[in-house]
Amino acid sequence: MGVVQRVMGLGLRAINRIAGSPLLDRLQLRRPAERALYHGARVGFRGAAAATRTFKAAQSLGRPLRPSRGAGGSGLFDLTPSEEQLLLQAAARQFADRELRTAAATADAECQAPPSLLRGADELGLAALGIPEALGGVGGERAAVSNVLVAEALAHGDLGLAFACLAPAAVSQALVLWGDAAQQARYLPDFAGEHAPVAALAVQEAQPLFDPFALRTTARRDGTDFILSGVKSLVPRAAQAELFVVAAQLDGAGPALFIVESSSAGLTVEAEPAMGLRAAATARLHLGDVRVPAAALLGGAAAEVYRECIALSRIAWSALATGTAQAALDYVIPYVNERSAFGEPISHRQAVAFAVADISIELEGLRLTTWRAASRADRGDPFAREAALARRLAADKGARIGSDAVQLLGGHGFVKEHPVERWYRDLRAAGFVEGAVLV
Amino acid sequence: MIHLETPSKFRALVEQAHQVAAEIFRPNSRRYDRAEHEYPKELDMLGALLDGMNASGVGGAGAAGVRRESAHGEGNRNGTNLSTALGTMELCWGDVGFLLSMPRQGLGNAAIASVASEEQLQRFAGRWAAMAITEPHCGSDSAAIRTTARLDGDHYVLNGDKIFVTAGARAELVVVWATLDRSAGRAAIKSFVVEKGTPGFELVRLEHKLGIRASDTAQFALRDCRVPAANLLGDPAINVEKGFAGVMQTFDNTRPLVAAMAVGLARACIEETQRLLKAVGVEIDYDRPAHAQPAAAAELLRLEADYEAARLLTLQAAWMADNRKPNSLQASQAKAKAGRACVDIALKCVELCGSAGYGEGELLEKWARDAKILDIFEGTQQIQLLIIARRLLGKTSAELK
Numbered sequence: 001m002g003v004v005q006r007v008m009g010l011g012l013r014a015i016n017r018i019a020g021s022p023l024l025d026r027l028q029l030r031r032p033a034e035r036a037l038y039h040g041a042r043v044g045f046r047g048a049a050a051a052t053r054t055f056k057a058a059q060s061l062g063r064p065l066r067p068s069r070g071a072g073g074s075g076l077f078d079l080t081p082s083e084e085q086l087l088l089q090a091a092a093r094q095f096a097d098r099e100l101r102t103a104a105a106t107a108d109a110e111c112q113a114p115p116s117l118l119r120g121a122d123e124l125g126l127a128a129l130g131i132p133e134a135l136g137g138v139g140g141e142r143a144a145v146s147n148v149l150v151a152e153a154l155a156h157g158d159l160g161l162a163f164a165c166l167a168p169a170a171v172s173q174a175l176v177l178w179g180d181a182a183q184q185a186r187y188l189p190d191f192a193g194e195h196a197p198v199a200a201l202a203v204q205e206a207q208p209l210f211d212p213f214a215l216r217t218t219a220r221r222d223g224t225d226f227i228l229s230g231v232k233s234l235v236p237r238a239a240q241a242e243l244f245v246v247a248a249q250l251d252g253a254g255p256a257l258f259i260v261e262s263s264s265a266g267l268t269v270e271a272e273p274a275m276g277l278r279a280a281a282t283a284r285l286h287l288g289d290v291r292v293p294a295a296a297l298l299g300g301a302a303a304e305v306y307r308e309c310i311a312l313s314r315i316a317w318s319a320l321a322t323g324t325a326q327a328a329l330d331y332v333i334p335y336v337n338e339r340s341a342f343g344e345p346i347s348h349r350q351a352v353a354f355a356v357a358d359i360s361i362e363l364e365g366l367r368l369t370t371w372r373a374a375s376r377a378d379r380g381d382p383f384a385r386e387a388a389l390a391r392r393l394a395a396d397k398g399a400r401i402g403s404d405a406v407q408l409l410g411g412h413g414f415v416k417e418h419p420v421e422r423w424y425r426d427l428r429a430a431g432f433v434e435g436a437v438l439v
Numbered sequence: 440m441i442h443l444e445t446p447s448k449f450r451a452l453v454e455q456a457h458q459v460a461a462e463i464f465r466p467n468s469r470r471y472d473r474a475e476h477e478y479p480k481e482l483d484m485l486g487a488l489l490d491g492m493n494a495s496g497v498g499g500a501g502a503a504g505v506r507r508e509s510a511h512g513e514g515n516r517n518g519t520n521l522s523t524a525l526g527t528m529e530l531c532w533g534d535v536g537f538l539l540s541m542p543r544q545g546l547g548n549a550a551i552a553s554v555a556s557e558e559q560l561q562r563f564a565g566r567w568a569a570m571a572i573t574e575p576h577c578g579s580d581s582a583a584i585r586t587t588a589r590l591d592g593d594h595y596v597l598n599g600d601k602i603f604v605t606a607g608a609r610a611e612l613v614v615v616w617a618t619l620d621r622s623a624g625r626a627a628i629k630s631f632v633v634e635k636g637t638p639g640f641e642l643v644r645l646e647h648k649l650g651i652r653a654s655d656t657a658q659f660a661l662r663d664c665r666v667p668a669a670n671l672l673g674d675p676a677i678n679v680e681k682g683f684a685g686v687m688q689t690f691d692n693t694r695p696l697v698a699a700m701a702v703g704l705a706r707a708c709i710e711e712t713q714r715l716l717k718a719v720g721v722e723i724d725y726d727r728p729a730h731a732q733p734a735a736a737a738e739l740l741r742l743e744a745d746y747e748a749a750r751l752l753t754l755q756a757a758w759m760a761d762n763r764k765p766n767s768l769q770a771s772q773a774k775a776k777a778g779r780a781c782v783d784i785a786l787k788c789v790e791l792c793g794s795a796g797y798g799e800g801e802l803l804e805k806w807a808r809d810a811k812i813l814d815i816f817e818g819t820q821q822i823q824l825l826i827i828a829r830r831l832l833g834k835t836s837a838e839l840k
Binding site: 073075076077078079080081082145210211212213214307310333336337345347353354356360362364365366371374375376381384386388390393395396434 | 440441442443444445446447448515516517521723725726727728729730731740741743744745747748749751752754755758769772775776821823824825827828829831832833834838839840
């Protein structure tokens with residue numbers, strides 16, 4: 001297949017996106033023979049889409065717009081989603097079943113989500129969900145629970161692709177929650193528009209025992225500007241991203257969030273393919289003395305803003321883990337019923353049946369814990385503890401469920417004919433990654 | 440709208456139950472743990488208090504709370520299943536043994552509340568009822584019971600032996616499971632309300648136990664014990680289609696309550712361990728990742744996560760019962776999770792606190808002993824897993840044994 005055909009295959013939008021990048025290199029590097037090079041040594045690939053968009057401030061509204069807190073409701077215990085949430089969930093489920101699940105294996109192998117699928121996610125308006133109407137979005141109330149339900153539904157299709165689809169929404173969400181009027185006016189209308197920018201929230205760093213409250217990426221003041229330096233890890237769709245929100249340790253003020261446009265000098269992207277999450281084209285984001293203006297500081301470096309960001313991302317990852325674990329349960333049930341050994345279905349053995357029961361128990365516990373954390377966030381109650389508990393369950397039970405799902409399929413679980421080995425890889429990430437998705 | 444907090448209308452009740460647990464249960468815990476088989480007189484006045492709470496319609500810790508109310512109106516309901524679960528959690532934060540010894544709150548009362556006719560409800564109202572299912576040769580396999588009931592005029596004649604009857608010595612009534620026809624299998628198993636003092640109904644002995652010593656556990660012998668036919672709970676006909684389902688249905692309502700006991704005990708362990716560890720400078724930081732904290736804090740975080748999952752599973756099962764949704768699966772999930780989590784939590788808390796937790800100076804060691812029964816009675820861990828697996832996999836008990 002020639003280069004031209006390959007380009008056509010990618011679609012016009014994709015071509016536009018990579019117009020300013022070393023296009024030929026990129027396409028050559030896509031060849032299997034050179035994939036190792038692509039993965040291992042693609043340093044210096046500078047914000048591919050940087051030239052495609054200039055963010056222009058719309059008329060600032062003078063004050064930032066925030067989603068309203070959900071009304072107190074009846075005060076009753078309730079596990080029933082609202083009508084609107086059920087609709088959202090159904091739309092996300094349909095998209096996940098039709099698009100994500102079918103594209104998952106290829107996207108995983110190629111470390112890239114199909115552009116048409118990402119366009120579909122844009123059309124779903126994932127990044128516009130939380131944006132207030134006055135800025136062109138469709139959001140009104142704080143909707144962490146809705147976001148949890150959507151993340152769960154998407155991850156039921158595929159976690160890696162769900163991650164890719166939801167990555168830009170993390171940035172729009174951060175701007176909605178913590179942006180000032182000027183920041184919101186500059187960026188949010190684009191997210192609400194038809195061609196939402198690719199964007200990523202970069203918190204994770206590649207240190208063992210990584211602690212998001214002890215970052216190695218630093219921000220130092222230089223006049224009114226900030227100079228950012230450090231390396232961010234597992235940043236989704238980084239090579240295409242036009243906008244980042246980056247967590248860095250601000251001298252004297254602790255960890256803080258900074259808006260970094262991909263055209264900024266000193267920004268380089270290095271592919272970082274990993275055990276899982278591969279469809280999100282994860283990469284390291286190198287910040288080599290990147291200068292950003294004072295206006296890039298998000299949320300005024302307030303400690304509670306950063307804490308909230310970390311807790312919201314943990315809830316989002318827990319929701320992704322829940323959806324993936326549900327996919328695993330739904331997959332192993334028919335498998336163990338159909339697979340025969342020693343003259344009867346293996347599901348007739350307690351060792352097998354109990355493993356399925358355990359998956360369902362821990363999955364449901366994870367789901368409820370995640371829901372509770374999100375519903376507290378929606379009402380403005382403290383939720384760091386609940387988010388931490390959901391994260392713990394996502395890490396412990398999520399990985400266990402991934403492992404048990406493979407085990408239940410035996411050798412067949414280990415090969416790529418079945419999706420469980422991918423879930424095994426993806427579920428490991430959902431228990432530790434910080435940032436990158438928000439609810 | 441998804442909202443998983445304690446409903447505001449039950450907050451007063453939860454607070455009341457908490458006061459009882461803190462002021463009456465905890466101060467007496469050790470005393471009755473040592474004086475096994477001695478009746479905790481302090482509970483008498485509490486029984487009266489609970490009767491009042493139940494009469495007010497909000498439940499609280501009452502076994503009567505498990506009755507499924509008839510439908511009235513659309514929309515979300517928070518009823519007696521949920522309030523009873525919440526009350527049970529609070530009281531068992533105090534002492535599981537005492538909760539099991541609460542007058543008129545026995546499992547027999549739950550069975551009566553679940554399946555009795557209106558006439559029976561009135562006749563047995565206000566009386567303390569224990570439950571007798573287990574026999575020396577069978578526990579989980581309750582379909583294998585050998586106690587027989589033979590119709591003779593307007594009485595049933597019961598013969599057999601019953602063990603592990605919680606509150607058996609103290610209760611006024613015992614709900615006894617017996618079979619009308621051993622050859623007819625599960626469908627022939629019925630429950631009978633046997634009054635204390637009925638000739639041929641003999642208390643054989645009380646058990647000495649690992650934990651929940653404040654609660655008496657009795658063995659009974661039934662020898663040509665004549666029980667009025669009107670004391671049979673539910674339908675006297677042997678209906679092969681649904682026979683056993685009737686008595687088993689009680690469990691859909693009582694399992695979330697036993698799960699609630701486990702949740703309450705687990706919280707007691709976690710809070711006490713947090714208190715003891717704080718005194719030596721270890722506290723959970725919910726913001727920082729577990730691996731960036733002391734190992735003991737990380738361990739506590741893990742325990743607390745399991746506790747939260749168990750608690751929410753329990754509330755879910757109770758909420759479904761209130762809203763008349765089929766909840767067998769969720770009831771067993773709650774019971775399985777809470778049962779194993781509370782044992783794991785209690786034992787780990789003792790380990791973390793070392794001899795400070797192992798000694799009788801604190802209640803941790805007692806709670807760790809009490810915990811184990813919660814993963815056994817009202818359906819063992821293994822039975823719950825069987826129920827869950829059969830439902831998920833669409834298997835019969837003949838296929839998945």
